Amino acid sequence: MKENFKHLASKVAIPAIDMSEVANEVISETSSLLNKEGEIKQGYGMASGIFSLCLAILCFLGVIAFHFPEYLTTPELRDVYNTADIRQIMFFALLFSGGWSFSNILLNRKRNINLAAFFFVMITVALGGSRVHVGDYNHENTYYLGLDWFILDLLGSSIIFVLLEKMFPLYKGQTLFRKAWQNDLIHFGFNHLLIGFMLLVVNFTIHYGFGWLVKHSLQEFIQSIWFFPQLLLCIFIADFVEYWTHRSYHEVPFLWKYHSIHHSSEVMDWLAGSRLHILEIIVTRVLILGALYVMGFSKNVLDMYILIVGFQSVFNHSNVHLNWGPLRYILVTPDFHHWHHSSDDIAIDKNYAAHFAFIDYIFGSAVDSEKQFPDKYGVVGNYVPHGFLKQQLFPFKLQK
Incomplete structure:
Protein backbone atom coordinates (compact mmCIF):
# COMPACT_ATOMS: atom_id res chain seq x y z
CA MET A 1 0.00 0.00 0.00
CA LYS A 2 2.79 2.41 0.95
CA GLU A 3 4.68 1.54 -2.23
CA ASN A 4 1.57 2.20 -4.32
CA PHE A 5 1.10 5.59 -2.61
CA LYS A 6 4.73 6.53 -3.24
CA HIS A 7 4.39 5.49 -6.84
CA LEU A 8 1.23 7.58 -7.26
CA ALA A 9 2.80 10.59 -5.57
CA SER A 10 5.79 10.39 -7.85
CA LYS A 11 3.47 10.67 -10.84
CA VAL A 12 1.69 13.81 -9.51
CA ALA A 13 3.49 17.10 -10.08
CA ILE A 14 2.92 19.33 -7.06
CA PRO A 15 3.94 22.91 -7.93
CA ALA A 16 6.29 24.57 -5.45
CA ILE A 17 5.02 27.76 -3.90
CA ASP A 18 7.52 30.58 -3.72
CA MET A 19 6.32 32.44 -0.63
CA SER A 20 8.59 35.40 -1.30
CA GLU A 21 7.04 35.79 -4.75
CA VAL A 22 3.54 35.61 -3.27
CA ALA A 23 4.46 38.19 -0.63
CA ASN A 24 5.88 40.52 -3.28
CA GLU A 25 2.69 40.22 -5.33
CA VAL A 26 0.52 40.96 -2.30
CA ILE A 27 2.60 43.99 -1.29
CA SER A 28 2.76 45.29 -4.86
CA GLU A 29 -0.97 45.05 -5.58
CA THR A 30 -1.97 46.39 -2.17
CA SER A 31 0.42 49.34 -2.23
CA SER A 32 -0.76 50.23 -5.73
CA LEU A 33 -4.11 51.18 -4.18
CA LEU A 34 -2.39 54.21 -2.64
CA ASN A 35 -0.49 55.14 -5.78
CA LYS A 36 -3.18 55.17 -8.45
CA GLU A 37 -4.25 58.66 -9.52
CA GLY A 38 -7.55 57.68 -11.08
CA GLU A 39 -10.61 56.14 -9.51
CA ILE A 40 -10.57 52.45 -8.63
CA LYS A 41 -13.14 50.51 -10.57
CA GLN A 42 -15.13 48.22 -8.35
CA GLY A 43 -14.87 44.64 -9.58
CA LEU A 145 -0.48 61.18 18.41
CA GLY A 146 -4.27 61.00 18.12
CA LEU A 147 -4.35 57.49 16.68
CA ASP A 148 -7.58 56.61 18.51
CA TRP A 149 -9.21 59.81 17.22
CA PHE A 150 -8.18 58.91 13.66
CA ILE A 151 -9.56 55.36 13.94
CA LEU A 152 -12.90 56.24 15.52
CA ASP A 153 -13.57 59.28 13.33
CA LEU A 154 -12.66 57.46 10.11
CA LEU A 155 -14.81 54.48 11.04
CA GLY A 156 -17.78 56.57 12.17
CA SER A 157 -17.58 59.13 9.37
CA SER A 158 -17.21 56.55 6.63
CA ILE A 159 -20.23 54.57 7.86
CA ILE A 160 -22.50 57.62 8.31
CA PHE A 161 -21.57 59.63 5.24
CA VAL A 162 -21.08 56.77 2.80
CA LEU A 163 -24.61 55.62 3.66
CA LEU A 164 -25.96 59.16 3.15
CA GLU A 165 -24.13 59.46 -0.16
CA LYS A 166 -25.56 56.16 -1.36
CA MET A 167 -29.09 56.98 -0.20
CA PHE A 168 -29.25 60.61 -1.39
CA PRO A 169 -26.52 61.08 -4.01
CA LEU A 170 -26.00 64.34 -5.85
CA TYR A 171 -23.96 62.59 -8.56
CA LYS A 172 -25.35 59.07 -8.81
CA GLY A 173 -22.52 57.68 -10.93
CA GLN A 174 -19.76 58.75 -8.55
CA THR A 175 -17.83 55.79 -7.16
CA LEU A 176 -16.77 55.41 -3.55
CA PHE A 177 -13.08 55.12 -4.45
CA ARG A 178 -13.07 58.17 -6.73
CA LYS A 179 -10.12 60.05 -8.19
CA ALA A 180 -7.53 61.19 -5.59
CA TRP A 181 -9.31 59.58 -2.61
CA GLN A 182 -5.91 58.32 -1.47
CA ASN A 183 -4.53 61.85 -1.24
CA ASP A 184 -7.47 63.06 0.83
CA LEU A 185 -7.26 60.02 3.11
CA ILE A 186 -3.64 60.94 3.87
CA HIS A 187 -4.76 64.50 4.69
CA PHE A 188 -7.46 63.02 6.94
CA GLY A 189 -4.96 60.86 8.82
CA PHE A 190 -2.35 63.60 9.14
CA ASN A 191 -4.87 66.12 10.53
CA HIS A 192 -6.11 63.61 13.11
CA LEU A 193 -2.76 62.23 14.20
CA LEU A 194 -1.39 65.72 14.87
CA ILE A 195 -4.38 66.78 16.94
CA GLY A 196 -2.22 66.91 20.10
CA PHE A 197 0.30 69.26 18.48
CA MET A 198 -2.41 71.48 16.99
CA LEU A 199 -4.33 71.70 20.29
CA LEU A 200 -1.11 72.68 22.06
CA VAL A 201 -0.39 75.47 19.56
CA VAL A 202 -4.01 76.69 19.44
CA ASN A 203 -4.48 76.74 23.23
CA PHE A 204 -1.15 78.48 23.81
CA THR A 205 -1.90 81.15 21.19
CA ILE A 206 -5.43 81.77 22.45
CA HIS A 207 -4.49 82.16 26.11
CA TYR A 208 -1.51 84.42 25.46
CA GLY A 209 -2.94 86.27 22.47
CA PHE A 210 -6.57 86.76 23.51
CA GLY A 211 -6.40 86.69 27.31
CA TRP A 212 -6.19 90.48 27.60
CA LEU A 213 -9.58 90.80 25.84
CA VAL A 214 -11.45 88.74 28.42
CA LYS A 215 -14.12 90.62 30.39
CA HIS A 216 -15.60 88.55 33.21
CA SER A 217 -18.81 90.57 33.23
CA LEU A 218 -19.41 89.69 29.57
CA GLN A 219 -18.63 86.02 30.16
CA GLU A 220 -21.01 85.87 33.14
CA PHE A 221 -23.75 87.43 31.04
CA ILE A 222 -23.19 84.97 28.17
CA GLN A 223 -23.25 81.99 30.53
CA SER A 224 -26.50 83.20 32.08
CA ILE A 225 -28.30 82.77 28.75
CA TRP A 226 -30.43 79.64 28.34
CA PHE A 227 -28.70 76.75 26.54
CA PHE A 228 -30.41 76.84 23.13
CA PRO A 229 -30.17 80.58 22.37
CA GLN A 230 -26.62 80.55 23.77
CA LEU A 231 -25.79 77.73 21.35
CA LEU A 232 -27.26 79.67 18.40
CA LEU A 233 -25.27 82.74 19.44
CA CYS A 234 -22.12 80.62 19.74
CA ILE A 235 -22.58 79.18 16.23
CA PHE A 236 -23.33 82.65 14.81
CA ILE A 237 -20.23 84.24 16.39
CA ALA A 238 -18.08 81.34 15.18
CA ASP A 239 -19.53 81.57 11.68
CA PHE A 240 -19.17 85.37 11.56
CA VAL A 241 -15.46 85.02 12.34
CA GLU A 242 -15.19 82.07 9.96
CA TYR A 243 -16.87 84.08 7.18
CA TRP A 244 -14.36 86.94 7.28
CA THR A 245 -11.41 84.62 7.83
CA HIS A 246 -12.54 82.50 4.89
CA ARG A 247 -13.13 85.55 2.72
CA SER A 248 -9.62 86.77 3.53
CA TYR A 249 -8.19 83.47 2.34
CA HIS A 250 -9.79 84.15 -1.03
CA GLU A 251 -9.16 87.87 -1.42
CA VAL A 252 -5.60 88.14 -0.03
CA PRO A 253 -3.18 86.52 -2.57
CA PHE A 254 -0.68 85.45 0.12
CA LEU A 255 -3.39 83.61 2.08
CA TRP A 256 -4.92 82.11 -1.05
CA LYS A 257 -1.74 80.08 -1.63
CA TYR A 258 -2.58 78.12 1.51
CA HIS A 259 -6.34 77.92 0.96
CA SER A 260 -6.01 76.84 -2.68
CA ILE A 261 -4.97 73.40 -1.38
CA HIS A 262 -8.50 72.94 -0.03
CA HIS A 263 -10.03 73.99 -3.35
CA SER A 264 -7.87 71.73 -5.50
CA SER A 265 -10.18 68.72 -5.20
CA GLU A 266 -12.02 68.12 -8.47
CA VAL A 267 -14.46 65.64 -6.92
CA MET A 268 -16.64 66.39 -3.91
CA ASP A 269 -17.51 63.86 -1.23
CA TRP A 270 -17.28 63.48 2.55
CA LEU A 271 -13.50 62.99 2.41
CA ALA A 272 -12.74 66.01 0.19
CA GLY A 273 -13.08 68.48 3.07
CA SER A 274 -10.02 66.94 4.75
CA ARG A 275 -7.69 68.39 2.12
CA LEU A 276 -6.29 71.33 4.09
CA HIS A 277 -2.94 72.95 4.75
CA ILE A 278 -1.89 72.52 8.38
CA LEU A 279 -1.21 76.25 8.83
CA GLU A 280 -4.70 77.10 7.62
CA ILE A 281 -6.17 74.67 10.15
CA ILE A 282 -4.21 76.24 13.02
CA VAL A 283 -4.90 79.88 12.06
CA THR A 284 -8.62 79.30 11.51
CA ARG A 285 -9.02 77.46 14.81
CA VAL A 286 -7.10 80.13 16.72
CA LEU A 287 -9.32 82.91 15.38
CA ILE A 288 -12.65 81.11 15.85
CA LEU A 289 -11.94 79.48 19.21
CA GLY A 290 -10.22 82.66 20.36
CA ALA A 291 -13.43 84.61 19.77
CA LEU A 292 -15.49 81.99 21.60
CA TYR A 293 -12.98 81.99 24.47
CA VAL A 294 -13.29 85.77 24.87
CA MET A 295 -17.10 85.56 24.82
CA GLY A 296 -17.00 82.89 27.54
CA PHE A 297 -19.59 80.40 26.32
CA SER A 298 -20.51 77.56 28.68
CA LYS A 299 -18.62 74.27 28.37
CA ASN A 300 -21.73 72.29 27.40
CA VAL A 301 -22.47 74.84 24.67
CA LEU A 302 -18.90 74.62 23.35
CA ASP A 303 -19.07 70.82 23.41
CA MET A 304 -22.27 70.89 21.35
CA TYR A 305 -20.75 73.42 18.95
CA ILE A 306 -17.75 71.12 18.40
CA LEU A 307 -20.11 68.26 17.53
CA ILE A 308 -22.10 70.43 15.13
CA VAL A 309 -19.07 71.90 13.35
CA GLY A 310 -17.52 68.43 13.12
CA PHE A 311 -20.62 67.03 11.43
CA GLN A 312 -21.37 70.02 9.21
CA SER A 313 -17.80 70.43 7.94
CA VAL A 314 -17.88 66.87 6.59
CA PHE A 315 -21.54 66.85 5.53
CA ASN A 316 -21.29 70.06 3.48
CA HIS A 317 -18.57 68.52 1.27
CA SER A 318 -20.41 65.22 0.81
CA ASN A 319 -21.98 63.94 -2.38
CA VAL A 320 -25.49 64.43 -0.98
CA HIS A 321 -28.54 66.26 -2.33
CA LEU A 322 -31.80 66.83 -0.44
CA ASN A 323 -34.73 69.17 -0.97
CA TRP A 324 -34.04 71.81 1.66
CA GLY A 325 -36.84 74.21 0.74
CA PRO A 326 -36.61 77.65 2.41
CA LEU A 327 -33.92 76.31 4.80
CA ARG A 328 -31.38 76.69 1.99
CA TYR A 329 -31.46 80.45 2.60
CA ILE A 330 -30.78 79.98 6.31
CA LEU A 331 -28.44 77.00 6.73
CA VAL A 332 -25.35 75.98 4.81
CA THR A 333 -26.03 72.69 3.03
CA PRO A 334 -24.03 70.54 0.60
CA ASP A 335 -25.87 72.23 -2.28
CA PHE A 336 -24.78 75.65 -0.99
CA HIS A 337 -21.17 74.71 -0.21
CA HIS A 338 -20.62 72.79 -3.44
CA TRP A 339 -20.99 76.10 -5.28
CA HIS A 340 -18.16 77.50 -3.16
CA HIS A 341 -15.88 74.74 -4.49
CA SER A 342 -16.96 75.22 -8.09
CA SER A 343 -14.62 76.67 -10.71
CA ASP A 344 -17.57 78.04 -12.69
CA ASP A 345 -17.14 81.78 -13.31
CA ILE A 346 -20.31 82.65 -11.44
CA ALA A 347 -19.13 80.80 -8.29
CA ILE A 348 -15.64 82.27 -7.86
CA ASP A 349 -15.21 83.77 -4.36
CA LYS A 350 -18.79 83.08 -3.27
CA ASN A 351 -20.63 81.21 -0.48
CA TYR A 352 -18.10 81.64 2.35
CA ALA A 353 -20.30 80.81 5.36
CA ALA A 354 -19.87 77.49 7.17
CA HIS A 355 -23.13 77.29 9.14
CA PHE A 356 -25.58 80.10 8.32
CA ALA A 357 -26.14 80.79 4.62
CA PHE A 358 -27.90 84.09 5.35
CA ILE A 359 -24.54 85.65 6.24
CA ASP A 360 -23.53 85.42 2.57
CA TYR A 361 -26.86 86.91 1.51
CA ILE A 362 -26.37 89.81 3.95
CA PHE A 363 -22.87 90.63 2.66
CA GLY A 364 -23.68 90.01 -1.02
CA SER A 365 -21.41 87.03 -1.53
CA ALA A 366 -24.03 84.35 -2.21
CA VAL A 367 -24.08 82.64 -5.62
CA ASP A 368 -26.88 83.90 -7.82
CA SER A 369 -27.51 81.27 -10.48
CA GLU A 370 -30.48 79.70 -12.20
CA LYS A 371 -28.58 76.42 -12.35
CA GLN A 372 -29.17 74.05 -9.45
CA PHE A 373 -25.65 72.56 -9.42
CA PRO A 374 -22.22 73.65 -10.69
CA ASP A 375 -20.60 72.17 -13.79
CA LYS A 376 -17.07 71.67 -12.49
CA TYR A 377 -14.93 71.84 -9.35
CA GLY A 378 -11.34 72.65 -8.46
CA VAL A 379 -8.93 75.55 -8.87
CA VAL A 380 -9.12 77.54 -12.10
CA GLY A 381 -6.03 76.56 -14.07
CA ASN A 382 -5.52 73.37 -12.03
CA TYR A 383 -2.06 74.53 -10.89
CA VAL A 384 -2.03 72.98 -7.40
CA PRO A 385 0.20 69.86 -7.37
CA HIS A 386 -1.06 66.39 -6.50
CA GLY A 387 0.24 64.58 -3.43
CA PHE A 388 0.14 65.39 0.27
CA LEU A 389 3.73 66.57 0.73
CA LYS A 390 3.74 68.60 -2.45
CA GLN A 391 0.55 70.33 -1.33
CA GLN A 392 1.94 71.14 2.10
CA LEU A 393 5.05 72.64 0.51
CA PHE A 394 3.23 74.41 -2.33
CA PRO A 395 2.59 77.77 -0.51
CA PHE A 396 6.32 78.14 0.17
CA LYS A 397 7.30 77.58 -3.46
CA LEU A 398 8.65 80.73 -5.12
CA GLN A 399 6.44 81.76 -8.00
CA LYS A 400 8.17 82.42 -11.32
Missing part, protein backbone atom coordinates in the same frame (compact mmCIF):
# COMPACT_ATOMS: atom_id res chain seq x y z
CA TYR A 44 -15.58 41.14 -8.39
CA GLY A 45 -14.19 41.07 -4.86
CA MET A 46 -12.53 44.50 -5.14
CA ALA A 47 -14.91 46.52 -2.93
CA SER A 48 -15.20 43.79 -0.29
CA GLY A 49 -11.43 43.28 -0.36
CA ILE A 50 -10.73 46.98 0.20
CA PHE A 51 -13.32 47.18 3.00
CA SER A 52 -11.82 44.11 4.65
CA LEU A 53 -8.33 45.53 4.33
CA CYS A 54 -9.36 48.91 5.77
CA LEU A 55 -11.13 47.29 8.72
CA ALA A 56 -8.18 45.00 9.40
CA ILE A 57 -5.71 47.89 9.33
CA LEU A 58 -7.90 49.97 11.66
CA CYS A 59 -8.07 47.04 14.09
CA PHE A 60 -4.31 46.61 13.88
CA LEU A 61 -3.79 50.32 14.64
CA GLY A 62 -6.31 50.07 17.49
CA VAL A 63 -4.34 47.25 19.12
CA ILE A 64 -1.12 49.27 18.78
CA ALA A 65 -2.86 52.28 20.39
CA PHE A 66 -4.02 50.09 23.29
CA HIS A 67 -0.47 48.84 23.84
CA PHE A 68 0.87 52.42 24.01
CA PRO A 69 -2.07 54.63 25.11
CA GLU A 70 0.21 57.21 26.69
CA TYR A 71 1.64 58.13 23.30
CA LEU A 72 -1.07 57.08 20.82
CA THR A 73 -4.39 58.13 22.38
CA THR A 74 -6.08 61.48 22.90
CA PRO A 75 -6.65 62.41 26.57
CA GLU A 76 -9.92 64.26 25.91
CA LEU A 77 -11.24 61.34 23.90
CA ARG A 78 -10.11 58.64 26.33
CA ASP A 79 -12.34 60.23 28.96
CA VAL A 80 -15.37 59.84 26.66
CA TYR A 81 -15.33 56.38 25.12
CA ASN A 82 -15.65 53.08 26.98
CA THR A 83 -12.83 50.57 26.45
CA ALA A 84 -15.26 47.64 26.69
CA ASP A 85 -17.35 49.09 23.84
CA ILE A 86 -14.24 49.54 21.71
CA ARG A 87 -13.32 45.89 22.35
CA GLN A 88 -16.76 44.80 21.10
CA ILE A 89 -16.44 46.91 17.97
CA MET A 90 -12.97 45.51 17.34
CA PHE A 91 -14.18 41.92 17.83
CA PHE A 92 -16.94 42.22 15.21
CA ALA A 93 -14.68 44.17 12.84
CA LEU A 94 -12.03 41.43 13.01
CA LEU A 95 -14.70 38.74 12.57
CA PHE A 96 -16.18 40.56 9.58
CA SER A 97 -12.84 41.38 7.96
CA GLY A 98 -11.36 37.94 8.53
CA GLY A 99 -14.45 36.08 7.34
CA TRP A 100 -14.97 38.20 4.24
CA SER A 101 -11.31 38.21 3.17
CA PHE A 102 -10.95 34.44 3.77
CA SER A 103 -14.06 33.76 1.69
CA ASN A 104 -12.66 35.86 -1.15
CA ILE A 105 -9.34 34.00 -0.95
CA LEU A 106 -11.10 30.62 -1.22
CA LEU A 107 -13.13 31.87 -4.19
CA ASN A 108 -10.01 33.46 -5.75
CA ARG A 109 -11.55 36.95 -5.76
CA LYS A 110 -8.87 39.66 -5.77
CA ARG A 111 -6.63 37.21 -3.96
CA ASN A 112 -3.69 39.50 -3.19
CA ILE A 113 -5.69 42.31 -1.58
CA ASN A 114 -7.68 39.83 0.48
CA LEU A 115 -4.48 38.03 1.51
CA ALA A 116 -3.18 41.36 2.82
CA ALA A 117 -6.43 41.89 4.76
CA PHE A 118 -6.28 38.39 6.25
CA PHE A 119 -2.62 38.93 7.19
CA PHE A 120 -3.50 42.08 9.16
CA VAL A 121 -6.34 40.21 10.90
CA MET A 122 -3.96 37.43 11.95
CA ILE A 123 -1.22 39.75 13.21
CA THR A 124 -3.82 41.82 15.08
CA VAL A 125 -5.14 38.71 16.81
CA ALA A 126 -1.58 37.65 17.62
CA LEU A 127 -1.01 41.03 19.30
CA GLY A 128 -4.05 40.55 21.51
CA GLY A 129 -6.98 41.37 19.27
CA SER A 130 -10.12 42.54 21.03
CA ARG A 131 -8.72 41.24 24.33
CA VAL A 132 -5.53 43.26 24.13
CA HIS A 133 -4.16 44.50 27.44
CA VAL A 134 -4.35 48.28 27.77
CA GLY A 135 -0.97 49.73 28.68
CA ASP A 136 -0.21 52.35 31.30
CA TYR A 137 -2.02 55.61 30.73
CA ASN A 138 -0.46 58.86 31.90
CA HIS A 139 -0.51 61.86 29.57
CA GLU A 140 1.19 64.34 31.88
CA ASN A 141 4.10 66.01 30.05
CA THR A 142 3.74 63.50 27.21
CA TYR A 143 3.53 64.30 23.52
CA TYR A 144 1.01 62.08 21.79
